[in-house]
Amino acid sequence: MKSRQLIFALVFLVLGFLLTFSYQHTKSTAEIVQVNNQEWERDYYYRKQLIDMEEKNKQLRSELNQIRQEVQSIEKELGEEADVIKDLVDTKANLQKMTGELSIxxxxxxxxxxxxxxxxxxxxxxxxxxxxxxxxxxxxxxxxxxxxxxxxxxxxxxxxxxxxxxxxxxxxxxxxxxxxxxxxxxxxxxxxxxxxxxxxxxxxxxxxxxxxxxxxxxxxxxxxxxxx
Known part of the structure; x- marks a missing residue:
């Protein structure tokens, strides 16, 4: 009778130990998963911010290139207008020389x-x-x-x-x-x-x-x- 009780006591002791160990292990795993979830969210947030910045930079570079093209176009038009004005001034001066209004x-x-x-x-x-x-x-x-x-x-x-x-x-x-x-x-x-x-x-x-x-x-x- 006593031996049977001893056996039951040992069995319950082992089961208790196993349950306690299992609980502690589960709790520890849950904490690890929770930490990993926080890190993943933080990593995801930073990645999203980086992607957004890259997209913004890409858009800004595109706008900058467009502005540069517009500036070059304006500079070209101004240069052509300057050439036309210069030609007109030179023509006027030549005509004035031929008509005697200017020395030659x-x-x-x-x-x-x-x-x-x-x-x-x-x-x-x-x-x-x-x-x-x-x-x-x-x-x-x-x-x-x-x-x-x-x-x-x-x-x-x-x-x-x-x-x-x-x-x-x-x-x-x-x-x-x-x-x-x-x-x-x-x-x-x-x-x-x-x-x-x-x-x-x-x-x-x-x-x-x-x-x-x-x-x-x-x-x-x-x-x-x-x-x-």
Whole structure:
């Protein structure tokens, strides 16, 4: 009887120990799971924050690239407008130089027309002097050859200038000049020179009319603006 009770006591003791151990183990496991759940939630939160920041940065980079493209487009338009304005300013300045509102300078040539140094006694002197038509021919040829500006004895000539003979002198826009006549032209030297010296051109006609002609190339010819 006592042995049976002893056996039951041992069995109950073992069962009690097992139950106690099982309870403690379960409690410990629950705590571990709870800690792991907290860490997972925290990790998930940080991951979500990181993903949100990455998405925001991606959006900001996209907006920045778009703004850069817009800025480049605006800069290009401004550059093109600046080029157009510059071209207009340059064109205006060139026109003002050609019309005499501004001074002009550059390479060119000087054509000097002189009366014949020898006049035969049997001929009329009128056949050996420079006339307005000779000046007209020379000036027109220079303009046709691309001269940017022309002057006679320092006086600027324009498309509507009036040149005429008054006895032994030539009147240019109301101002009289005696021979010799120095016709200055600003433009490409070679083009102007070749144009004047074409066969049966201006120079040949002047020589046939007994006019003494000399041509000199100049690295710089200056012409001042006309008085307004």
């Amino acid at each position: 300078s550059g390479e060119g040539i000087m054509v000097t027309l002189k009366d014949a140094s020898f006049i035969p006694a049997e001929d009329h002197a009128n056949q050996y002097i420079v006339h307005d038509r000779h000046i007209h021919q020379t000036v027109n040829e220079l303009f046709s050859a691309g001269a940017k500006a022309v002057a006679i004895n320092g006086q600027r000539i324009y498309r509507n200038s009036y040149i005429s003979c008054i006895g032994p002198v030539v009147s240019i826009d109301g101002t009289s000049y005696p021979a010799p006549f120095v016709i200055s032209a600003i433009g490409e030297q070679e083009v102007l020179d070749v144009s004047l010296n074409l066969r049966n051109g201006v120079i040949d006609h002047l020589i046939q009319d007994n006019i003494e002609v000399t041509i000199e190339k100049k690295s710089n010819v200056e012409m001042y603006a006309k008085d307004m």
